[in-house]
Amino acid sequence: MASETIGIIAGGGQFPFLVAHGARELGMRVAAVGFTGHTDMTLGESTDAFRELHIGQLARLIGFFREEGVKRIVLAGAINKPRALDIRPDFRAVKLLFKLRTKGDDAILKTVAAELESEGFSVVSALALVPGLGTPAGPLTSKAPRESDWDDLRYGWPKAKAIGAMDIGQSLIVKNGMVVAVEGPEGTDEALRRAGRLVGPGCVLVKVYKPGQDDRIDLPAAGLQTVRTMIEIGASCLGIEAGKSLFFDLAEAVELAERHDIRIIGLTPEEMGGE
Template sequence: MSMPECVGLVAGEGELPAILAREIRARGIDVVAIALSEPIAQRLQPFVQRLYCFGVGQGNKIIDALKREGVRDLVMIGKVSKAVLFHRWRFDSRVWRVLRRVSSFQDDALLTEIIREFEAEGLQVVEPSRFIPDLCPKGGVLTRRRPTRREWQDIEVGFNAARSIGKLGIGQTVVVKHGAVLAVEGMEGTDEAIARGCRLAHEGAVVVKVSRPGQDLRLDLPAVGVQTLAVMREGHATALAIEAGKTLMVGGEAFTRAADDAGISVVAG
């Protein structure tokens, strides 16, 4: 697949936007970034050719900047809390128009309308994995320690539960122990859901993270990183399962080393 000369990047919170920008630049592609906060902009600065900082509610300014820079291919990555949807006084006319088209604030409904809005302006939204394929493990046990028999059973329960809640647009992560689902990710995010489940488990929790069934992987691609492992280690969790080929494992070898050091088994299934 041929690569574009320039890519637009709409960047939310977390370490993924800077990692993606660095990888895109390593391919000789210019990056025009829209940071959704000042701290995000500071992290992106070393890796981009053009940098703008706008709020989530400034849809007109975001699209005008991308079009002015000649962007055609666009990647969206990083966390954006859905809590911003309840601060509507910050929204411009374009964002209001998008929100009026959605039937609910579930992820799929929102993301579909966001893509439509960009595409109506001639911007093609593409999958982040196109530029960072090495961060999506294909399958198998990724760490020195393999899951125990009990952990494998909990992983199976977790995959089934996570896919079920995914169909409802609730979240991507569940925490399981001895076949019981202890926590389901809601609006609070992955790390908080893991911490909550681990408090109930005390030790030995299994964490499972998947994409939603039929999810458009151009937006909200599931991701785990060293911070995920740190939360699990603090909560004495022992296994992490992700969906092969559909989850970004941020950090590569550093992630695997951190898992091995913590005695956490990581599986892509």
């Protein structure tokens, strides 16, 4: 029996590579679409079929996946806000834009997912396909958060949930009971750097799953690069929601964090006082 071909709509970073690797380890073929200026095109070397497109070429994307016999699709990796010159919307994409009531990241991605499903594809969560990428619950470093870290984690959790509910971001940075930076379109690393410039070392990063979030779309994620940026600004602790987030290069990230006395913990709603 022929193996299933999984489709990947690939943004930037290592996430698409990890999904491709995980799918191939499960014996699946991988067909991926990458976007000019956003995707690392060496992804093609890790897939069985690959197509480079411009953002907005929706009809060509659908056609490629049909040609490859794809039934299930994973959205993997961030796509930074593109410049106008990077976008090449075809007629189908233009029609899709008119369906949008808001322009938040989730709204756009949900609309794209719905359009793909109207064509008979199934858009699935990366965690369903590669569960090993999920963040475990509890302390991930040998040392648990300090009491001062816990104070900032508890303070930041409900506020991170609130900004998530407004589709602003998934992360915020707290120091001494004060929110010092909120993640926006620039991403977590730049939000951390902004916090470091404002208040110096000792910050706590809180990263959560947005209330009502579609788990197929833009899951919260951390990894080795997150820890590197935390070291850069002298951050103290990372708390990330367990089970509903992705953690890349976990072993390497934990080892690096321990060398710099950064505490990492997978948080649950139960211990943080609810959703």
